[in-house]
Amino acid sequence: MSLIIQERPFDHQVVRNLINSGLNPILARIFAARGIETNEDIQESFNNLIPPFSMKGIAQAAEIITHAILRKEKIIILSDYDCDGATGCALGHEALYKLGADIGYFIPDRITMGYGLSPKAVEALTEKSRPDWIITVDNGISSIDGTRYAKEKNIGVIITDHHLAGNELPEADAIINPNQPGCYFPSKYLSGVGVMFYFMLAVRQYMRDQKILSIESQPNFAHLLDLVAIGTIADMVPLDRNNRILVREGMNRIRRGVAHPGVIALFKVARKDYRNATTHDISFLIAPRINAAGRLSDMKAGINCLLASSETEAYDLAKILNSFNNKRRVMEVAMRDQAMSKLADIPIDKKTVVLYDSNWHPGLVGLVASRIKDASQRPTIAFSNCGDGLLRGSGRSTSTINLKKVFDIIDSHYPKVILQYGGHSSAAGLTLDEKNLSDFMGAFEQVVNQEIKNAIISEEVFTDGSLNPNDINMGLIDEIEGTVWGKDFSEPVFCNQFEIKNIKIIHSKHISFRIKHGAYTFPAMQWNRKTIPDSPGRAIYQLKSGRFGQREPSLIITAWEND
Template sequence: MQKIGIVVSEHRLTDQVHQTPVTPIQIRRIPNHADIAVARNPVELLAALYANRGLTDAGEAAPGLGALESMGALHGLDRAVALLADQLRAGGHLLIVGDYDADGATGSALAVRGLRALGAARVSYLVPSRFAFGYGLSPAVVEAALTQRPDLIVTVDNGIASIAGVTRARELGIPVLVTDHHLPGDQLPDAAAIVNPNQPDCAFPSKHLAGVGVVFYLLAALRAHLRETGWFEAGRVAPNLAELLDLVALGTVADVVILDRNNRILVEQGLRRIRAGRCCPGILALLQVAGRDPSRATTTDLGFFAAPRLNAAGRLEEMSLGVECLLTDDTARAVAMAQELDGLNRRRREIEGEMKDQAELLLDALCLDGETLPLALCLFGEDWHQGVSGIVAARIRERYHRPVIAFAEAGDGLLRGSARSIDGLHIRDAIDRVDRHHPGLIERFGGHAMAAGLTLRAEGLEDFRDAFIEAVRAQLGDLPRQPEIRSDGPLPGGLMTLDTAEALRLGGPWGKGFPEPCFDGGFEVLQARIVGERHLKLRVAMPDGEPIDAIGFNLGEKLPEARGRVRLAYRLDVNDYRGVRSPQLILEDLQADL
């Protein structure tokens, strides 16, 4: 068995290293692609695309708020509402303890804004640093919270695995309300109430709510209870919680949860408010510093431009700056904080690039090919930044199509790993299998099917690596499935227009589980060059169409193949350059047209 255990600082690498082959990608058309080929206009095209995603009624792509799943099915919601209502009436201090990613930040801001709007006398928040406290409501976080003398701790996007932390809070006489969406372990925390669609006995049908979505449902239920019990009869105004859906949209997209019908409603309603300028100044500022037009905002703008800047605070420093950016109603202050977050994001990209280059050079130096590449990769760098390790794991996974865990030192002899999975592998379950078969090897862990985090002792890395590969083999067999791009089929040349591109941008919301339309077909390469060091810029033409520009982000290594006739997998998008809007192709892959 090939072992990959890499300590970056111990390797001396020359500049002359070969490029490890990327696992070939297969472009596979979904069965109904013929409907796309006969579409005569953008309306017919969208109808066919929706049908390919299981929707026969175009109106179901993003129905209104009235079509949201009923909050009554959320297990534990009544008890949670009662706790909050009692604190509102008593004037108690509510302390929000969030996570340090974009879902946690938006969820924390939503909880603070929503509870204040509902009449809470005192609401504050605490976002633990990933470097000082790690993830979740740990006993150390509870001790830090104690200095603020809260009457109730409300977790956001964490807490379902915080057994020891909740126990410590109870010992100190502080009740805890857990709101979370992560998968629970065998034991639930002894909290005063738990709201989590994935906890046992919860019949709520939308299991893919992000943490911020859970908070939105809790606030809606609390408002309904307060209205029924006369809270708003004493001169108080019942807030329109829908005005906070910009936060829900950003957090939901940023957490890359599946956009089922319920999440599409939440995201689309939030996007409409952003486009109309009816959102918090912080989100407007995040989009503007990223060079995006809020009036045309899409899930791409939220997921690839606003969210990384928000996440940068939690990755490099601590998330309070991000939460404050989302809480302020002062436009100038929001812009100043967004600019600071933008600077952090630039630094994050530099660190990420260095770590990724180190990891790829090390893999190249081992001369691995498709046959010797291990079933799973565990990478460790002595000087790696733990706040960026998850992004590096994702980049390496994309290149080699293997589940990847990137480890960084966390102090006190501990390593903290960020895991990213591939289709077909539930990575949290794989880590759980290691924990069950090798008790004591892992200090703690948690996560989802596609992403997870864990902590272990440094001396246990070798044993963990071997056990993890075996756990992956138990799910995948000896080889992972070949990576593939799912295409809607060939887009007729007559529809490769700005009108079609605009219709596709606004036809979503697109995301995981409801993917943005992807097309494929043969093109003639007219021009090819590298821009921005690693991006592939093309001018191409279909046999029956006009020339069109194409950009392949991080596809610079495909330049030697970009000649003559090629097969492209692509998305049709809008290029807005100095106010001039034109259609362009966003490349997913380029292959020689055999």
């Protein structure tokens, strides 16, 4: 696989304007390459958010839920079992409780009920607690049968989701999804928790308009923004202008120590100071601990941690999540090694990778698919056995292949091969009959083959150019780490020629060394590399503050090209 390194283009006049407004010249270059034109684009406040009522279905849903609250009808939030779903569920539960609702939540069992609002989930929910209303969060847009079954049982359904809609929409009482047909909400990239936050703002506004609440009596929903930030970052939705505002406001609350007790507790068990929290910390420290509950057990522990009202309760639950995450790491390594062994048996000229092991944990196949996709640079699906002759798979795709579109084509040309599916362009899930696995593999290979020209896609890396030795300093690093980064507004990476000194291999799988750049030397680390790179060479790297709390610049090498 070849590595194509390109520098992000930028408008030099925009850079000059940003520098004149007081920005660091390097940050000005970084921001200009990401479409920022003025300093105000970066500093926009919460008041600049797109108004809630510009989203299709939200006014209707706000009216429905307001009347349900006034009639004391029972409302259940039905959540997905990932971090986006968990934060959205916790946010909706807390907001509706403060608005006076009789509110509870329910998470479908991943193995026995599958994903989202399925008929099995509705059946289990009605046996446990007969609700008047179901509100989905981060799921539901594909739940045709589940919605119909709920309506047959006289349960109202409001769907809040952000996933791409299929050809048919469920017959819900209201659908809130910026990606549904006919919705002209300007931002199409809200996460599941982002959609739920907008819904809660709309309910509060409707109650205010109806004189049920006043400005003085209404609950303050700004304290929910830490949950919005975590779910948005975890789900890797593009950070457009609207999402950057949401995430920045939420990160500021975390850094000020006014986040939920559960969020603060998660930082503590991760041994990270929340006062210096970065979006990178959310992605790699906080979200995995929340996700671990849904992957290995029950997302209740994650949601309850986020809903905890006391520091003691929050810390006890955070320790449970930390334990889940440690167990998840061990299991993931074993599954990844098995998957890599299976990958070696797949011909190099195949354009897809489909893996199955009856012993794989269904909550971890997405992580396995992600690792194998990175290793093979091919769209990858990993399947586990979920009983009753069914396989549940999780897919990850390269930047050039829209996985949801591929599944749409397969479903259209090969009906009933896929029983259920949903997701995004880069990540999606599906359920098959085990007897159809071979047919699916053939269809998947054929459709992807039509979508791409090359058997293995070259890895293209965009950088923010090179840095002079004296540019690598803590002042720049502090500014970078204090900025909101995410998908389509990615954390800056740089490219320079370096010499290597003092190489150490850590735990037989990482390398630590010092790099020489002019008259300066800096500590550097490259994860998951067992071979020693040649020196000198060209490195793709990110800047980080020193390890173990040291205040010195450090480089994380993401790729190395030998001269």
